[in-house]
Each structure stands twice: as C-alpha cells, then as structure tokens.
Amino acid sequence: MIAQEGYANTSLRKVAHRAGCTTGAVTYYFANKEELVTALAESRFDGFDAMLAAGRDQPDIRAILERWLLRTTDDPEFWPVMSQLLVHARYEPAFAAVIERRYARHRSALASLLSAGQAQGTIRDDIPADLLADQIGAIGDGWMMMFPIEPKRFTPGRVQALLDAAITLIAPPPGARRAADS
Amino acid sequence: MIAQEGYANTSLRKVAHRAGCTTGAVTYYFANKEELVTALAESRFDGFDAMLAAGRDQPDIRAILERWLLRTTDDPEFWPVMSQLLVHARYEPAFAAVIERRYARHRSALASLLSAGQAQGTIRDDIPADLLADQIGAIGDGWMMMFPIEPKRFTPGRVQALLDAAITLIAPPPGARRAADS
Amino acid sequence: MIAQEGYANTSLRKVAHRAGCTTGAVTYYFANKEELVTALAESRFDGFDAMLAAGRDQPDIRAILERWLLRTTDDPEFWPVMSQLLVHARYEPAFAAVIERRYARHRSALASLLSAGQAQGTIRDDIPADLLADQIGAIGDGWMMMFPIEPKRFTPGRVQALLDAAITLIAPPPGARRAADS
Amino acid sequence: MIAQEGYANTSLRKVAHRAGCTTGAVTYYFANKEELVTALAESRFDGFDAMLAAGRDQPDIRAILERWLLRTTDDPEFWPVMSQLLVHARYEPAFAAVIERRYARHRSALASLLSAGQAQGTIRDDIPADLLADQIGAIGDGWMMMFPIEPKRFTPGRVQALLDAAITLIAPPPGARRAADS
C-alpha cells in the first residue's frame, strides 16, 4: 500500500480493505498507526537482514552490494517502501528509534567487512573502513531514493554498471595492489 | 513547514497561518496543493542552482561537493525539505516531472565537470564520467536522506571527513596519476 | 440535542444535522466539542442571568425562586440541559471553570439578597445568609436534577407547593417576627 | 471508573481492564452496557440502604442527614457516581425505572420519619411531611450534584455548618415549640 500509494495516501481503511478485513481488525492488532508502521519497518529490516545472513558464510563486499541492488528486481517494492518509511521516521519518534538502531547495525557490519577486506588487500586502505562504510551506505540510500522516482533509469544494464563502478571505487588502486602483491 | 512537521503533517491551513494569511489566499495563488508544492520544489532548485552558479567561473569538483554538504549548516532545512519533496514526488506526476528535469540537468553538469577533470588528470578515468556523476549524486542523496533522521551523525568534523573521503574516491589512483604525469 | 438525547448521545454530527449544516461547519465555528459545549453553557447562563436581571428592580426572594422553578414550564429543556452540562463539567476543565465562576456569582447575589431580607426582617436570621443561600441553591439544583428523571412529579400544583414550602422554610419564625415587629 | 472518568468516558473495555478480565467476560455477565450500569445503580442503592438500616432502631433525622453527608468523606466516590448515574438515567429506561422505585422508597421513609417527628414536636409541622421530605431530598441531591464539581467547597467545617443549617430549617420555630410544650 505504502509502496504504491505513498505513506501520506495510506490510510488504515485502505490497508484493512487490501488485507480483506475491517478497520477494526487492524486497530485490534495494532494499537495505532505508528505501531503498525513501526512493525512494518521492523519486518522489512528483518527480511533484509535475512537476505544478508544468507550469504554470511562467504562474506564478499561485491555480493552484498549486488544483493542490495538486486532488491530492485527481486522485490521492486522494497526500495519505495523503505524510502517512504525513512523519510517519515523523523516525525514519528518510536519509529525513528527503530531505523537508527537497525541502520547502525548495518553500518557496523559493513565497516567490519570492509576492514577485513582492507587487511586482505581487496579493499583500498587509504580511507578508514567506517568512512567507506558510510559512503557505501549513502550510495545505497541514494539509489533507493531515486529508484521510485525514476525507475526507468535503473535498467539491468545500468544497475550492473553502477555496481561495477562502486566496486571499482573501493578497490585498491592498481599501484597499491601491486605493492601488496609483491 | 514541511521541514519541521513533515510533508504529511503540512496542511494548507498551517501554511497559510504561518504565512500570515488566510487559507483562501493560498488557494488564490496556487490552484491546488500540488501546484504549491511544485512551486516550492522549483524555488528550492533555483536556490541551489544559484549557489552552484556562484562558483561557476572556477569549476572545482571539491568546491561543488563542499557547497552541497555545507547546505547542512548553511540552511539546515534544505535537506529535510528536499528529502520530503523527493519522496513524495512519485505520487504527484506534475511534481515528479520537475524533479526529473532538474536532476537530469544537475547530473549532466556534474558529468561534464568530471569529464573535464578526467581530461586534466584530476579525476580518475577508469570509470566513465556519467557513472561517476551518478555515484556522486547518489552519495549526496544518501547524505540528504540520513541527515534529517540522524543529524547528530553529521558533526562538522564528520562532514569534513566524508567530503575528503568522497574526493579521494574519485581521485586518480597514485600509479595512474604518475602515468598521466609522465 | 443534549436535552433530548443526553450529553453522551450528542455528537457533532447530530448537532450539525439538526442545525441544518455539515459537521465541517460546526467545527469551523467551534474548534472542538468542549468549546462548543462551553459556549452553550455560557449562553444558558446568560439567558438565566437575563431572566434574573429582569426582576432586579424589585428584588424579591420569592420571585427569584418562582422564576427558577418556572423555568420548568417556561423552557422545559433548561433543567435537563443544565443538569447534563453540570454533571459533565467535572471532566472538561475549561468547562468546569465556567460553571464555577457563574455559580459563585449566583450564590453571592442570592446571599446578599437574603442578607438584605434578614435586615428587613423578612428572612429568618438564625442562619447566616451565605448558608441559607447554599441551601436554597442546593434545593434548586436538587429539583433540576430530579425533574428530567421524574417530570411527572413536577405538576404545576406540586411546583407551587414546593415553592410555598421553600419560602416558609426561610421565613422568620412567628415568634421572631413578632419580636421584630414590636 | 465512572466516578473517576465520567459516564461518557467509561467503556466496557476500561471496566474490564480495571477488573482484570477481558471485555468478553464483562459481556458474559452482563447482556449489555445498560444492564451493567443498572446493576451498578442497584448495588449503590443497596449499599446506601444498608447504611440507613444500620441506624434504623433509633431513627433520628439528624443522624440520617449526617450519614448522607458523611458519605462524602466516607466514600468520596459515592456522590460522583450517583450523580453520573442519575443524570444518565433519563436516557436508559430500564435504569430510570430503578431510580424511580428506589427514590420513591427513600422519600416515603423520610416522610414517615418526618411525620413521626412532627407528632413528637421535634419537626416543624407548618409544612406537610411529604413536602418537607421532598425539600430535604432536593437539598441532598443538590449537594451531591455540586460536590463532584467543587469538592473544595465541602470542607468538614462547611459540611457541619450545612448540616446544622438544614436541621435548623426543619426544626419547629421557637414560639411554636414553646406552645406545644405548654
């Protein structure tokens, strides 16, 4: 509902109707709208975490980014929903807290992954891992933000190119890599 | 109003009250809410363009990024407003068109700047300029998205570090630069 | 509406319908339900004050009581409305304040009237005027409270008898009167 | 619940929650809300009757009034509950019937008490006993009505003074008493 109509146009009535129940049933399970939306946010993050965990055994920064990007085709509503939720988080405190906690966790996971990559020489080490994680996170958020507005720009080919470019950005410079190899 | 209360909590009534006029006056000048919001978006882009134009004579990618980031302290409501507008653009076509047009212009300006930088050897050239522009744009959007939610993470020091890291990401790798210099 | 259906069964919708306008029109003039009800209370008190003022030139305790009692036949909804309002006042502070202020005024007016009567020897003076005023007020409130529940008990004859009895209660005792006469 | 939040703000949900059971349990024991409220009214009257009966052996009009007034400090919720119930009785017939029956009984008990007093010469006999009973009842109801709104006016001292005044009002006038004595 949120993905298709937007947060502002999503009413409990419409949600109930789409869920095939009455408005009363919705408010029976969720004390109020904020609680419903917060539960939705948690569930989306859970789904995303599960997806990340699926590839935990062989942690690979490219695979992570790829999975994030493939959410687009995988579940084309994931980004639209998340961007709606994120943008409204600011005005619903209980909700903002969820976002903050979850995002911090993702960032630190990403940072430790990058840090490991730097030790192995597969990630450039001229930028601290936490800053790299912030930039990668920002790139992901930026894509997420633009996708709902200009989905046509996210063709499979372009997505692939963006992915390659992102990998290249954080790869060690050829000279440095050579130095590490020697 | 939008920055402080969020798009969903912004009504024509409140806008009128803050503007010191009646609701009727608002609807007199703007046929409907979408037109008002679209006008607001245009004006924000205009302001941003003016800011960019101010440094047009000596185009410097670092200065551009710096100006974008400094919007945070400069006009702390710029990012919150823009993120609210962007996220709602999807559901108001006339409005989405404005975004699309303006963003495309910014991206191509950024791409030509990066392209010039690549020719001069100040920007890495192992990634096509248009892809680099997309990534830089995404980073900017990502920052814009997170700032309203976690403003505390955007301390002046962190902003500076993020800026430096972004510059480093798109700088030519040491080896490549030396090769270009020779 | 309140008189006929009771406070709890009175909705803005019903009020609007009876007033021949939309719910929006009601909330346009009254910010919320409490404000509407408070305005109603004020207006009822105003009406009652006007009625009292009409006989101000020749202040006569019997006439006052008579007018209060005749409200029953005069405007048979006055008591039902007032009792509903009074009972709900406790839970709507802005509204309770109005009641308190207005009642205090009536009580003091009544007390000074009784005091004057005591000086003239037309009112018993073995009970302080303010206590007498409280008792008279309580009698009036008690009538007001019972009337809506058992209107049949308030036949014109009974009302007259109650009035006579009340007057007798506060009249000077025969002995005392004789003493005053001498 | 009714005393604290008012009749209009009392829902079966809240009652159930306070009783530590489910809404279903409430509707299991009481077919509907009116039945619950009626049962409450009966129980309150029962409690009041029990209190009156406690002093039945030595019937004393002052003691009766005193007990009624002491309900205030005894059980400070008695008056607020009763006034809420009474005022709503009008709009719930089954409930109004209970009130009518119970009140009639109290009034006749009071009237016979007063009549006996008149025979003994302890109560003024220039007003028929039934009218006196009505007035005393009205005074009690008036106090009950005002107490929830302005509890601060009912200090122990004031309550005592009101009680004394009421007794004085219905006492035989000094002259008449002397005449009866001779």
Added chain:
DNA sequence: GATGAATGAGCTTTCATTCAT
C-alpha cells in the same frame, strides 16, 4: 486581491457487541 464561510470526504480511533472456541 483576498477573505472567510461552508462543504463533504476522509482520517484515526474508540466502542458495544457477537461469537467460535
């Protein structure tokens, strides 16, 4: 140019009530 009255639809939420379990 601007007002302010008014509309009517829609919102979130609360509620009494029903009923299968």
Added chain:
DNA sequence: AATGAATGAAAGCTCATTCAT
C-alpha cells in the same frame, strides 16, 4: 466460565477545495 478475534458503526476532527462577497 471465559477468552480473544473480529465486526461495523460511529465518534471527533482535519483537510483540500469551492465560492460568494
């Protein structure tokens, strides 16, 4: 005996919009 899911109506209130003035 009691639960708890679910209903459907109604509540107070907000809103974008219209329009006569």
